[in-house]
Amino acid sequence: MSILVNKDTKLVVQGITGREGQFHTLRNKAYGTNVVAGVTPGKAGQDVEGIPVFNTVRDAVEATGANTSMIFVPPRFATDAIFESLGAGIDLTIAITEGIPAHDMMRIYTHLKRGNQTLIGPNCPGIISPGEATVGIMPTDVFTPGRVGIISRSGTLTYQISKEIGDLGIGQSSVVGIGGDPIVGSSFIDILQRFEDDQDTDLVVMVGEIGGDDEERAGVFISENMKTPVVGYIAGFQAPPGKQMGHAGAIITGSSGTAQGKKDALEAIGVEVGTNPTEVAEMVKKRIG
Amino acid sequence: MDLFEYQGKQLFARHGLAVPSGEVADTPEQAKAAAEAIGGTVVVKAQVQVGGRGKAGGIKLAKTPDEAYAEAKNILGMDIKGHTVKRVWVEAASDIKKEYYASITFDRSAKMPLVMLSAMGGMDIEGVAEEHPDALARLHVDPLIGFQQHDARWLIYHAGIDAPAQKGVLDALMKSYEAFIALEATLIEINPLIWTEDDRVVALDAKVSIDNNALFRHPDLAELQESVTDDPQERMAQERGVTYVKLDGDVGIMGNGAGIVMSSLDVVALAGGKPANFLDAGGGSNAEAVTTALEVLLSDPKVKSLMINIFGGITRCDQVAEGLLAALDKLGATLPIVVRLDGTAAPEGRAILAERAPDNVVIEPTMLAAARRAVELAKEAS
Numbered sequence: 014m015s016i017l018v019n020k021d022t023k024l025v026v027q028g029i030t031g032r033e034g035q036f037h038t039l040r041n042k043a044y045g046t047n048v049v050a051g052v053t054p055g056k057a058g059q060d061v062e063g064i065p066v067f068n069t070v071r072d073a074v075e076a077t078g079a080n081t082s083m084i085f086v087p088p089r090f091a092t093d094a095i096f097e098s099l100g101a102g103i104d105l106t107i108a109i110t111e112g113i114p115a116h117d118m119m120r121i122y123t124h125l126k127r128g129n130q131t132l133i134g135p136n137c138p139g140i141i142s143p144g145e146a147t148v149g150i151m152p153t154d155v156f157t158p159g160r161v162g163i164i165s166r167s168g169t170l171t172y173q174i175s176k177e178i179g180d181l182g183i184g185q186s187s188v189v190g191i192g193g194d195p196i197v198g199s200s201f202i203d204i205l206q207r208f209e210d211d212q213d214t215d216l217v218v219m220v221g222e223i224g225g226d227d228e229e230r231a232g233v234f235i236s237e238n239m240k241t242p243v244v245g246y247i248a249g250f251q252a253p254p255g256k257q258m259g260h261a262g263a264i265i266t267g268s269s270g271t272a273q274g275k276k277d278a279l280e281a282i283g284v285e286v287g288t289n290p291t292e293v294a295e296m297v298k299k300r301i302g
Numbered sequence: 303m304d305l306f307e308y309q310g311k312q313l314f315a316r317h318g319l320a321v322p323s324g325e326v327a328d329t330p331e332q333a334k335a336a337a338e339a340i341g342g343t344v345v346v347k348a349q350v351q352v353g354g355r356g357k358a359g360g361i362k363l364a365k366t367p368d369e370a371y372a373e374a375k376n377i378l379g380m381d382i383k384g385h386t387v388k389r390v391w392v393e394a395a396s397d398i399k400k401e402y403y404a405s406i407t408f409d410r411s412a413k414m415p416l417v418m419l420s421a422m423g424g425m426d427i428e429g430v431a432e433e434h435p436d437a438l439a440r441l442h443v444d445p446l447i448g449f450q451q452h453d454a455r456w457l458i459y460h461a462g463i464d465a466p467a468q469k470g471v472l473d474a475l476m477k478s479y480e481a482f483i484a485l486e487a488t489l490i491e492i493n494p495l496i497w498t499e500d501d502r503v504v505a506l507d508a509k510v511s512i513d514n515n516a517l518f519r520h521p522d523l524a525e526l527q528e529s530v531t532d533d534p535q536e537r538m539a540q541e542r543g544v545t546y547v548k549l550d551g552d553v554g555i556m557g558n559g560a561g562i563v564m565s566s567l568d569v570v571a572l573a574g575g576k577p578a579n580f581l582d583a584g585g586g587s588n589a590e591a592v593t594t595a596l597e598v599l600l601s602d603p604k605v606k607s608l609m610i611n612i613f614g615g616i617t618r619c620d621q622v623a624e625g626l627l628a629a630l631d632k633l634g635a636t637l638p639i640v641v642r643l644d645g646t647a648a649p650e651g652r653a654i655l656a657e658r659a660p661d662n663v664v665i666e667p668t669m670l671a672a673a674r675r676a677v678e679l680a681k682e683a684s
Contacts, residue, residue: 115408138615173562220561222564248568251577
């Protein structure tokens with residue numbers, strides 16, 4: 014019924030004792046996520062409402078068998094935290110942190126792609142598989158279990174579109190926020206492949222925005238590799254060139270990375286692209302309602 | 303963060319890259335003094351972050367300090383493509399034998415640094431790439447290995463750099479990459495990188511951008527950040543730490559989250575209106591954040607109506623509503639404000655506004671309806 018996070022998820026939270034880390038860890042746990050451990054250097058032996066805290070991720074993995082990590086530490090410590098998670102053999106690392114330097118991400122990405130581990134984010138809202146588990150900061154009551162997969166570079170827009178789809182009586186298999194930074198661990202293509210392989214996803218909504226060429230590459234991938242239908246949305250038609258629109262990655266450079274260019278690229282290979290979130294929901298309804 | 307040429311050159315010099323000796327000047331008098339100190343013929347260069355300075359008359363040769371004074375007087379205050387020249391860079395003139403091009407960019411698509419080198423420098427490099435693709439040597443660098451001398455040699459041979467200049471170009475490439483890493487730059491572009499009559503290789507221009515996310519590790523670079531915008535709202539937003547971009551319409555927009563704000567602009571345009579700005583009040587849109595955001599929006603005289611689009615996730619809509627009331631109380635705005643609240647505690651938020659908000663606050667149930675209403679109200683007001 015889902016990808017990436019589910020009932021088998023055993024979550025360790027890096028930065029569990031911070032204010033935000035603690036708040037969201039407990040919300041994730043309340044939703045049903047199996048939170049097995051937290052990590053804060055120097056705080057081994059403590060617990061956060063019964064969740065044991067360890068000094069290192071490696072210790073946490075040895076003691077609890079954690080297979081997924083959520084990173085909630087500030088940008089200046091986040092690179093170290095991601096490498097620590099990868100080094101401890103964690104299968105899936107989800108980095109919520111916003112503001113990790115681009116040079117760090119180049120190194121992390123290059124290292125990551127030499128192995129078989131998965132990184133989602135950074136600068137992302139996390140993942141939810143409705144009814145099973147959530148890892149991150151998404152408002153869970155927007156989502157209902159169903160058969161539509163959603164991939165997005167933006168948090169709030171994900172909630173908006175999920176709610177619009179939900180209002181039409183359609184739920185989600187999994188919703189993945191891949192993050193708004195110029196370099197993220199998993200691209201649209203990586204997640205599209207997972208949804209394509211998922212028996213319980215009938216359609217994928219891909220929510221893109223200005224900047225980079227991830228949507229264009231996804232278009233090529235969809236036309237060559239996917240049987241599952243995809244509906245698209247792109248934000249930022251009104252964005253002027255050279256200006257960063259909130260996300261570090263949302264910037265038109267020269268003439269590349271425009272919303273129109275992305276929309277055209279997707280439509281050229283037959284992917285319908287909605288002009289607003291409501292229309293996207295209607296397109297989904299028409300396809301599978 | 304984009305740096306000015308003179309800042310880039312000062313950083314180059316610090317990393318061992320050859321640049322002409324020079325000084326900054328904010329007045330013609332300072333330019334004259336700089337020319338005297340440097341000696342001989344100098345070049346007076348407008349410091350603006352836009353291409354085409356030369357064609358616009360922003361780069362002039364001066365044979366004497368008096369000429370430097372006169373040229374600086376001309377150039378300071380000049381408008382180059384909407385940028386006012388507030389500072390010039392006065393540097394020793396160079397005897398150019400040939401102009402090359404060198405750059406290191408953060409290649410977002412490949413997710414690694416890309417080094418480019420060409421023997422056809424001094425011109426628009428995008429044009430060179432299009433018309434003479436073979437003249438531009440390109441090489442990606444594995445960020446875990448770094449840029450090695452054999453990489454530099456490969457580029458030099460493939461770009462066709464003249465034999466007597468090869469050693470100098472190799473040195474320039476190695477030092478540029480060192481600077482790229484040390485400064486956590488996202489761009490280092492040297493156009494032209496010149497081969498001089500006395501066989502030196504010198505950076506005659508410097509375009510440097512630094513990753514904003516890395517500034518916490520570079521307090522010295524953070525200090526270089528100058529406000530380059532003349533726009534009053536953008537300045538105000540910068541000072542108060544609000545994520546804001548000015549556009550040229552009359553519907554002011556505020557939301558929580560970059561994606562939903564971008565989408566709001568698009569929806570306003572679809573409804574036949576013109577967005578006045580991008581403003582992301584962020585996740586925790588509390589009273590203070592809403593007040594600050596509104597202060598920026600309301601200071602723009604072109605704004606005729608506002609659209610506030612909130613999807614409450616972690617943000618609670620009742621808190622946003624309270625924040626809005628507090629802000630309006632403080633600021634006393636009278637223009638129409640269309641509010642759309644959805645998600646966490648939305649019914650409570652809407653109830654608070656229905657009960658206590660002034661008459662100019664209009665509540666709409668959806669993003670589309672809010673956009674249409676805000677556009678209508680802006681048209682009525684103008």
